[in-house]
Amino acid sequence: MPVKHPLQQARFLCTAARADQLPPAGPPEVAFAGRSNAGKSSAINALANQTRLAFASKTPGRTQQINFFELRGGALLADLPGYGYAAVPLELKRHWQAFVAEYLATRQALVGLALVVDARHGLADLDRDLLAGFLPSGRPVLLLATKMDKLGNQAQRSARGAIERALAEAFSEQASLVHVVPFSATRRVGIGEAERVLGQWLLRDDGSTVVADAQKEKASRSRGVTRGPKRPA
Numbered sequence: 001m002p003v004k005h006p007l008q009q010a011r012f013l014c015t016a017a018r019a020d021q022l023p024p025a026g027p028p029e030v031a032f033a034g035r036s037n038a039g040k041s042s043a044i045n046a047l048a049n050q051t052r053l054a055f056a057s058k059t060p061g062r063t064q065q066i067n068f069f070e071l072r073g074g075a076l077l078a079d080l081p082g083y084g085y086a087a088v089p090l091e092l093k094r095h096w097q098a099f100v101a102e103y104l105a106t107r108q109a110l111v112g113l114a115l116v117v118d119a120r121h122g123l124a125d126l127d128r129d130l131l132a133g134f135l136p137s138g139r140p141v142l143l144l145a146t147k148m149d150k151l152g153n154q155a156q157r158s159a160r161g162a163i164e165r166a167l168a169e170a171f172s173e174q175a176s177l178v179h180v181v182p183f184s185a186t187r188r189v190g191i192g193e194a195e196r197v198l199g200q201w202l203l204r205d206d207g208s209t210v211v212a213d214a215q216k217e218k219a220s221r222s223r224g225v226t227r228g229p230k231r232p233a
């Protein structure tokens with residue numbers, strides 16, 4: 001029987017506007033990032049097969065916190081605030097950049113980053129900055145080149161090629177960590193390939209979740225502790 005993908009049955013967990021509001025790290029976590037309006041919320045909703053899980057905001061830049069979702073099996077998805085929206089005051093922008101950069105650099109549970117890029121615009125400076133901060137950690141990136149439905153076949157190939165060249169130029173050694181997937185939330189293009197990549201991060205070969213395994217290990221460790229000799233009073 002096909003195993004449901006971890007993103008199916010995702011549910012909202014909490015928001016964090018500061019480091020001390022982050023949920024306890026433990027279960028593996030994937031983060032979704034992208035410029036405002038790139039199509040990040042639509043991509044998350046398409047992958048989760050829900051229409052309004054991540055809120056596709058009418059006002060870009062309004063969502064100024066990390067939104068956490070719990071996935072099937074207990075893994076977490078962190079929806080990072082969209083960046084690059086001009087109307088956000090500079091001070092707030094700095095606060096967000098610092099918060100997100102710190103989160104990406106220090107979050108132990110993070111197993112990979114999904115970066116949503118509007119295929120028509122390609123890799124922006126802020127996308128490069130984000131990758132430059134993340135790739136040295138050696139963790140993988142899923143780059144969803146979205147809104148492909150807005151391009152014809154030839155333009156789709158050019159857009160993908162341009163993104164791959166830009167990655168190779170900017171990150172020669174680490175470019176192989178980035179898996180580019182042509183994507184469209186509206187036409188549901190690239191969903192299977194994106195699921196496969198996210199599944200590699202979150203699932204074991206037999207389809208069980210990494211979290212379930214971690215929980216089993218923890219449970220057997222704690223059973224071991226309770227069965228052990230009582231400490232002397």
Ligand code: GDP
Pocket residue numbers: 034035036037038039040041042043055056057060082146147148149150183184185186187
């Ligand atoms: P976010 O700010 O990155 O979360 O972007 P949204 O998901 O809110 O999308 C921004 C706009 O692009 C909205 O009007 C979406 O309907 C549209 N959009 C997002 N993904 C796609 C896509 O794959 N194809 C098309 N044609 N439009 C999309």
